[in-house]
Amino acid sequence: MHQTVPQQTLIDCANLTTREINQKLKALASESIPTKLLNPAGRHNLAVGITQIAISIAGPVGYYCGGLSDNINIEVFGDCGWSVGENLMSGNITIHGNASANAAASAHGGKICILGNAGSRAGISLKGATLIVTGNVGYSSAFMMQQGCMIVCGNAGANLADSIYEGTIFVGGEINSLGADAKLEPMSDADWQFLEHELAALNISAKDYNFKKVICAKQLYHFKAKDWANY
Amino acid sequence: MDSKQVLKTSSTYTPEAIAAIQERAELGRYMIRGYGALRNVPRFDDLVFLTTSLTRLPLEGYREKCTTKTFIGTRHAKRPMELKIPITVAGMSFGALSYNAKVALGRAATLLGTSTTTGDGGMLPAEREASSKLVYQCLPSRYGFNPTDLKKADAIEIVVGQGAKPGGGGLLLGQKVNKVVAGMRTLPEGVDQRSPCRHPDWIGPDDLKIKIEELREATDWEIPIYVKMGATRVKDDVKLAVKAGADAIVLDGMEGGTAATQSIFQEHAGIPTLPALVQAVEALQEIGVYGEVQLIISGGIRSGPDVAKALALGADAVSLGTATLIAMGCNKPVYIEDYHKLGTEPYHCHHCHTGMCPVGITTQDAELMQRLPIDEATTYVANYLQSLVMEVQSLARACGKSDVHNLEREDLVALTLEASAMAKLPLAGTDFIVGQ
Ligand SMILES: Cc1cc2nc3c(=O)[nH]c(=O)nc-3n(C[C@H](O)[C@H](O)[C@H](O)COP(=O)(O)O)c2cc1C
Numbered sequence: 001m002h003q004t005v006p007q008q009t010l011i012d013c014a015n016l017t018t019r020e021i022n023q024k025l026k027a028l029a030s031e032s033i034p035t036k037l038l039n040p041a042g043r044h045n046l047a048v049g050i051t052q053i054a055i056s057i058a059g060p061v062g063y064y065c066g067g068l069s070d071n072i073n074i075e076v077f078g079d080c081g082w083s084v085g086e087n088l089m090s091g092n093i094t095i096h097g098n099a100s101a102n103a104a105a106s107a108h109g110g111k112i113c114i115l116g117n118a119g120s121r122a123g124i125s126l127k128g129a130t131l132i133v134t135g136n137v138g139y140s141s142a143f144m145m146q147q148g149c150m151i152v153c154g155n156a157g158a159n160l161a162d163s164i165y166e167g168t169i170f171v172g173g174e175i176n177s178l179g180a181d182a183k184l185e186p187m188s189d190a191d192w193q194f195l196e197h198e199l200a201a202l203n204i205s206a207k208d209y210n211f212k213k214v215i216c217a218k219q220l221y222h223f224k225a226k227d228w229a230n231y
Numbered sequence: 232m233d234s235k236q237v238l239k240t241s242s243t244y245t246p247e248a249i250a251a252i253q254e255r256a257e258l259g260r261y262m263i264r265g266y267g268a269l270r271n272v273p274r275f276d277d278l279v280f281l282t283t284s285l286t287r288l289p290l291e292g293y294r295e296k297c298t299t300k301t302f303i304g305t306r307h308a309k310r311p312m313e314l315k316i317p318i319t320v321a322g323m324s325f326g327a328l329s330y331n332a333k334v335a336l337g338r339a340a341t342l343l344g345t346s347t348t349t350g351d352g353g354m355l356p357a358e359r360e361a362s363s364k365l366v367y368q369c370l371p372s373r374y375g376f377n378p379t380d381l382k383k384a385d386a387i388e389i390v391v392g393q394g395a396k397p398g399g400g401g402l403l404l405g406q407k408v409n410k411v412v413a414g415m416r417t418l419p420e421g422v423d424q425r426s427p428c429r430h431p432d433w434i435g436p437d438d439l440k441i442k443i444e445e446l447r448e449a450t451d452w453e454i455p456i457y458v459k460m461g462a463t464r465v466k467d468d469v470k471l472a473v474k475a476g477a478d479a480i481v482l483d484g485m486e487g488g489t490a491a492t493q494s495i496f497q498e499h500a501g502i503p504t505l506p507a508l509v510q511a512v513e514a515l516q517e518i519g520v521y522g523e524v525q526l527i528i529s530g531g532i533r534s535g536p537d538v539a540k541a542l543a544l545g546a547d548a549v550s551l552g553t554a555t556l557i558a559m560g561c562n563k564p565v566y567i568e569d570y571h572k573l574g575t576e577p578y579h580c581h582h583c584h585t586g587m588c589p590v591g592i593t594t595q596d597a598e599l600m601q602r603l604p605i606d607e608a609t610t611y612v613a614n615y616l617q618s619l620v621m622e623v624q625s626l627a628r629a630c631g632k633s634d635v636h637n638l639e640r641e642d643l644v645a646l647t648l649e650a651s652a653m654a655k656l657p658l659a660g661t662d663f664i665v666g667q
Contacts, residue, residue: 018444018448019448019452022448023451026451044441044444044445045441045444045445045448048445048448048449049378049381049445049448049449049450049451051378062441063438063441063442063445064432064441064442064445067445067449068378068381068445068446068449069378070378070379082432082433082438082441083432083433086432086445087373087376087377087378089377089378089379102431102432105431105432106373106376106431106432108377108417121431124431124432125372125373125427125431127373127417128417143431144427144431146416146417146418147417163425165418165419165422166418166419221405221419221422221423222405222422222423223260223263223402223404223423
């Protein structure tokens with residue numbers, strides 16, 4: 001069911017099971033052949049647990065696209081479901097569309113770019129990756145973030161950065177509210193330079209946005225007695 | 232003492248209740264501790280075996296074969312877990328446990344041909360090396376969870392909850408979060424580390440189904456996927472986990488141990504292991520997957536009779552946490568002064584959370600850990616597991632069974648009304664099952 005064109009392999013998902021698609025991708029990965037998936041039709045678990053492959057996906061994908069992967073390059077031309085790039089170790093995932101909840105959940109490394117809006121809990125439990133969202137993110141984004149960076153050009157919903165340990169969040173638009181133990185910190189020159197650098201690849205100038213920086217206030221680092229407001 | 236001055240203890244304000252109130256008054260917080268529930272609950276001790284006499288014949292003790300081989304995860308996995316004994320070592324995190332304790336558990340499990348399990352700290356390389364069969368936990372925290380280690384696992388255990396703290400997350404106090412532990416968990420060193428109570432990337436059973444497919448795809452459908460839960464609404468939870476695609480259910484009753492949680496969870500949340508097991512078996516039977524989806528039961532299991540009764544009630548295997556630590560020397564009357572420094576005594580130590588474990592098991596302190604030599608700890612745990620197996624075999628032979636998995640409900644009766652009602656077994660010497 002797959003046809004080879006010069007330097008690219010096409011896989012039509014329409015008549016294949018998820019298992020068959022992923023097996024083909026794994027076989028191609030070992031040969032480092034760039035691959036294009038046609039008719040993904042919002043299917044879950046595409047390209048999970050995979051290493052060393054460049055895949056472009058023509059259409060929307062479901063949950064966990066690119067999850068548990070390492071050293072990959074995935075571009076999705078469509079929207080994506082929950083937890084895109086879950087636990088990514090390294091590489092790039094770019095979504096030319098919107099993302100549902102939990103984008104980049106607990107991703108350790110690499111970069112996940114959502115060129116649209118992301119739903120609630122974007123960057124949840126982030127462990128070192130960079131998540132860039134050019135639109136807005138929903139409530140409880142960056143919940144329990146541990147390391148890494150989240151850049152949101154648009155607005156952030158309520159409870160941003162609730163219970164984070166470390167890492168940095170930049171928001172270009174409005175922040176509905178901050179969660180427990182998150183605080184604003186003044187932007188430094190180095191921060192602006194970092195944002196210019198990160199966004200340049202997306203043809204976005206950081207200066208066009210009123211970026212604010214959110215970090216951990218470190219007030220809940222130790223189990224304290226009488227801080228009722230936080231319980 | 233003058234007999235007119237007999238002191239009376241209040242049954243409401245017991246010494247423990249008074250101490251607890253005064254501790255809260257001083258500190259303004261609830262109590263956090265390790266170990267399991269301290270209260271008395273109906274348990275396997277409340278059941279006895281009807282072994283054989285004339286209606287059934289026993290097998291020759293010590294001589295006739297009584298097999299113990301156990302398979303877990305036969306539903307979907309290409310490589311189900313094949314264990315020599317129906318006893319596994321439960322997930323206990325590196326961080327909660329010392330390096331030496333983790334390695335010793337792995338080696339002891341390997342000697343007995345059974346599995347050990349990672350925990351909240353991720354997969355310690357030395358633990359992987361020590362364990363011939365290693366279950367890799369996928370916890371809400373996802374500390375140290377990554378595709379590289381996933382490929383080294385022999386099974387995956389998705390942890391929904393624990394019996395010691397169903398509905399609650401974990402807590403590793405900062406004094407145990409040293410450089411290595413912090414590094415494995417991508418956390419700042421020395422902070423009180425909270426493990427979340429729910430997963431970051433799925434919420435309900437429909438999502439869990441997709442999550443399970445993701446893990447299977449990532450591991451090429453090779454290894455089994457267990458779902459571990461604390462016992463609360465057992466019937467519904469078991470059915471939902473099966474529907475989501477679990478190969479095996481790990482069910483942890485309220486007696487289950489922990490390294491640190493709020494004492495209120497340990498004493499007041501969840502149901503005991505005995506009724507949890509009975510309900511889980513019924514749930515599997517009701518949806519027609521009993522035998523196809525295996526059941527591992529845990530929480531307060533200490534002895535061969537506990538294991539044998541769990542098997543007879545329908546478990547495929549049991550899992551042990553605290554008892555393996557006790558086998559290594561937890562609560563042993565040595566280094567008495569250090570127990571006193573903690574304000575406790577041997578046999579009463581519930582200080583796994585402080586990192587000051589006098590016997591080097593639940594600590595990250597290099598000096599304390601030296602008190603637990605790996606070889607010695609391995610031998611103790613292996614001896615202990617071996618003795619449990621022998622006890623189970625003895626009881627099985629006395630019930631006329633040549634395979635420990637042939638133990639059955641018929642072989643048991645209850646000693647108390649509570650146990651009769653919960654286990655749905657006749658009260659000893661009667662045909663009466665409470666509630667039926
Ligand atoms: C020191 C210690 C650490 C534990 N750490 C974990 C953990 O990281 N993940 C987990 O699912 N359960 C953990 N548990 C719970 C055990 O996996 C298991 O559910 C429980 O210990 C079974 O009850 P038992 O201790 O009475 O045998 C821990 C238990 C102990 C005693």
